[in-house]
Amino acid sequence: MSEWLPVIIIGFAIALVLGPVMWLKPNQRDTRLANLRGRAAREGITVQIQALPPALDEGTAAVYYYRWSDRKRLQIGWALQRQRVEHELNFAGNWDWRNGRAAPRPAWKYLHQLVTSIPNDSCAIIATDIGLGVQWRESGGEQVFAKLSSALAEYTPLIEETIRKSSPIKLPED
Known part of the structure; x- marks a missing residue:
């Protein structure tokens, strides 16, 4: 037994060193997400983690x-969120406005098209100062x-132009 004791101690020491290292190694899902988000960054898309809609x-x-080309004078702060049930009072199927704050009406046409163009597991469409997300x-x-x-x-530039506040017309002074 005494001749096996050094082997057991060395094996235990190796396990103590390799265990935490292997635990820190990213799993397959983490690697896939890192690659996906890296590709997004290369395409100029900003990725942020946010809470899911309450529904x-x-x-x-x-x-x-997707960033706005010109962030000046945009009517932002609105979001479309997926709801649990489809209802005719919703904006589109099971999509409705967060807190009742809607996008400017000229953007609705493009938002209807965007809702049908995005992946099925999308949860929200958000307009912030960063861009359309x-x-x-x-x-x-x-x-x-x-x-x-x-x-x-395709849709960010179209929506951007429809949510831009027009410049006030200055009347000439008499």
């Missing part, structure tokens, strides 16, 4: 923001990200 339980999901649970991988990215690239 969709507790937790968080990533919001992929879609909260997404990040399932489906690269193909679904490509769908999201192209929808944001």
